Amino acid sequence: MRSAEAAAPVALSELMERAGQSLAEAALRFAGPVPALLLCGPGNNGGDGFVAARYLHQREVEVRVAALGEAQTDLARAARAAWGGAIEPIEDAAPAPLVIDCLFGTGLKRGLEDAVSERLSGLVKSAQWAVAADLPSGVEADSGGLLSQVPAFDLTVSFGALKPAHRLMPAMARMGRVVLADIGITADGPWFEIGEPALPPVAPDAHKYSRGLVHCLTGEMPGAMALAASAAARSGAGYVRVSTSAPIAGLPRSVVQVGDAPLADPRIGCLLVGPGLGKLPQLLTLALTSHRPKVIDAEAIGHVGDPARLKGQDAVITPHSGEFATLFGELPGSKAEQALAAAAASGAVVVYKGADTLVAAPDGRLGFAPPAPAWLATAGTGDVLAGMIAALRARGMPAFEAACAGVWLHGRAAERAGPYMIADDLLEWL
Numbered sequence: 206m207r208s209a210e211a212a213a214p215v216a217l218s219e220l221m222e223r224a225g226q227s228l229a230e231a232a233l234r235f236a237g238p239v240p241a242l243l244l245c246g247p248g249n250n251g252g253d254g255f256v257a258a259r260y261l262h263q264r265e266v267e268v269r270v271a272a273l274g275e276a277q278t279d280l281a282r283a284a285r286a287a288w289g290g291a292i293e294p295i296e297d298a299a300p301a302p303l304v305i306d307c308l309f310g311t312g313l314k315r316g317l318e319d320a321v322s323e324r325l326s327g328l329v330k331s332a333q334w335a336v337a338a339d340l341p342s343g344v345e346a347d348s349g350g351l352l353s354q355v356p357a358f359d360l361t362v363s364f365g366a367l368k369p370a371h372r373l374m375p376a377m378a379r380m381g382r383v384v385l386a387d388i389g390i391t392a393d394g395p396w397f398e399i400g401e402p403a404l405p406p407v408a409p410d411a412h413k414y415s416r417g418l419v420h421c422l423t424g425e426m427p428g429a430m431a432l433a434a435s436a437a438a439r440s441g442a443g444y445v446r447v448s449t450s451a452p453i454a455g456l457p458r459s460v461v462q463v464g465d466a467p468l469a470d471p472r473i474g475c476l477l478v479g480p481g482l483g484k485l486p487q488l489l490t491l492a493l494t495s496h497r498p499k500v501i502d503a504e505a506i507g508h509v510g511d512p513a514r515l516k517g518q519d520a521v522i523t524p525h526s527g528e529f530a531t532l533f534g535e536l537p538g539s540k541a542e543q544a545l546a547a548a549a550a551s552g553a554v555v556v557y558k559g560a561d562t563l564v565a566a567p568d569g570r571l572g573f574a575p576p577a578p579a580w581l582a583t584a585g586t587g588d589v590l591a592g593m594i595a596a597l598r599a600r601g602m603p604a605f606e607a608a609c610a611g612v613w614l615h616g617r618a619a620e621r622a623g624p625y626m627i628a629d630d631l632l633e634w635l
């Protein structure tokens with residue numbers, strides 16, 4: 206993001222002008238022309254606030270500005286001078302229906318002083334609408350961590366590009382709706398937000414094997430595999446097969462239950478192992494003898510032991526935080542950095558699940574999932590995701606693209622399934 210700003214073809218003062226104008230417009234659209242209080246910090250985030258105050262005033266909104274100390278950058282000083290109106294100390298600022306937090310953005314390196322964060326929280330809580338410029342003050346841009354107390358905002362206007370904190374917990378939960386303001390810079394890099402996938406079309410001459418065969422290895426709790434295999438069947442695989450020693454209830458009749466089957470079968474588009482596996486590490490070992498692409502989920506992740514075992518396996522692994530820690534231990538850094546380190550160590554595409562799911566590839570690509578409904582937090586939804594990714598893999602999508610597509614579709618299916626869904630219901634919305 207910072208390199209994008211540095212390489213921007215426009216002057217920094219113009220970027221600040223655009224940021225401030227975008228902020229004013231977004232706040233006005235969101236809250237309407239209600240009296241506004243802008244809280245401006247010493248850096249360029251504060252500068253954006255002074256610019257926004259000027260635009261809101263021009264739009265005949267009743268505006269007050271409260272500053273935290275003097276401006277510390279040339280840009281912020283110029284923006285403060287151009288505002289030209291009254292500036293009150295933040296300690297004395299009375300509440301307002303609309304509060305716009307421009308205290309700190311990407312430059313925050315340490316927590317706010319207690320008195321300042323308490324003041325911010327008090328003003329935000331008493332406002333009808335609370336808007337943050339770029340990031341709520343107190344949020345660390347790269348990690349999504351909270352360096353001091355951060356109140357809940359209704360809207361966050363991000364400038365130029367989303368920062369990791371917009372998609373990582375706990376910061377993500379404080380931002381309200383996040384909108385991206387185009388200020389004329391683009392952040393080209395390996396980190397991006399996962400968007401709607403382009404799925405492989407069904408060829409006119411397709412047959413069930415060419416559309417993709419998913420072969421599932423089931424274990425002690427076949428109900429989980431019933432969910433995963435059903436999800437694979439509903440996600441466009443041409444053929445879904447489950448190796449099982451006993452009949453599994455609840456599978457669609459179109460999912461074929463077989464005994465042992467050769468895992469070197471070149472028709473297998475993707476192997477799926479993990480859902481319902483239980484204490485059967487030998488099934489993972491068996492899966493790893495195959496050179497076919499694979500999705501490794503749930504208990505199978507715990508059976509891997511050494512991440513290096515996955516090298517050369519063309520694998521997607523789908524851990525939640527507990528499974529992640531079991532396989533990779535306590536890695537340093539943010540969730541994004543941990544996922545990238547895990548992908549590099551294992552050679553696998555890592556879908557690090559949770560409220561802030563992200564997908565990391567061994568080559569450094571990193572996709573942040575758009576927010577998904579919290580009602581996905583119910584047993585079995587991870588099994589459904591694993592089956593979806595396996596089907597997309599079998600349909601010919603490369604591992605990273607299949608994982609990103611599965612995560613995106615899973616979140617949208619949950620939105621449509623509604624707040625009282627159970628994992629079984631998701632299948633109807635794939």
Ligand SMILES: NC(=O)C1=CN([C@@H]2O[C@H](COP(=O)(O)OP(=O)(O)OC[C@H]3O[C@@H](n4cnc5c(N)ncnc54)[C@H](OP(=O)(O)O)[C@@H]3O)[C@@H](O)[C@H]2O)[C@@H](O)CC1
Pocket residue numbers: 210217220221222224246247248249250251252253277278308309310311312313314315316317318338339340364388
């Ligand atoms: N770059 C661009 O082109 C564009 C950038 N834009 C905007 O700029 C924002 C980044 O601006 P920024 O780098 O000036 O950092 P910012 O977040 O304002 O804070 C830094 C200041 O705060 C201070 N400080 C830090 N922590 C503190 C604490 N706890 N308590 C007290 N003070 C503390 C720190 O002082 P120091 O640490 O040096 O003591 C420094 O003075 C970005 O989020 C976006 O909104 C847009 O205009 C688009 C164009």
Ligand SMILES: Nc1ncnc2c1ncn2[C@@H]1O[C@H](COP(=O)(O)OP(=O)(O)O)[C@@H](O)[C@H]1O
Pocket residue numbers: 503525558559560561562577578579580581582583584585586587588589590615
């Ligand atoms: N609070 C939340 N918000 C959004 N998605 C969530 C939340 N909690 C869990 N999820 C998603 O729900 C799924 C749960 O998977 P997992 O933990 O493996 O459950 P299970 O093993 O029961 O299937 C994952 O895709 C995860 O990203």
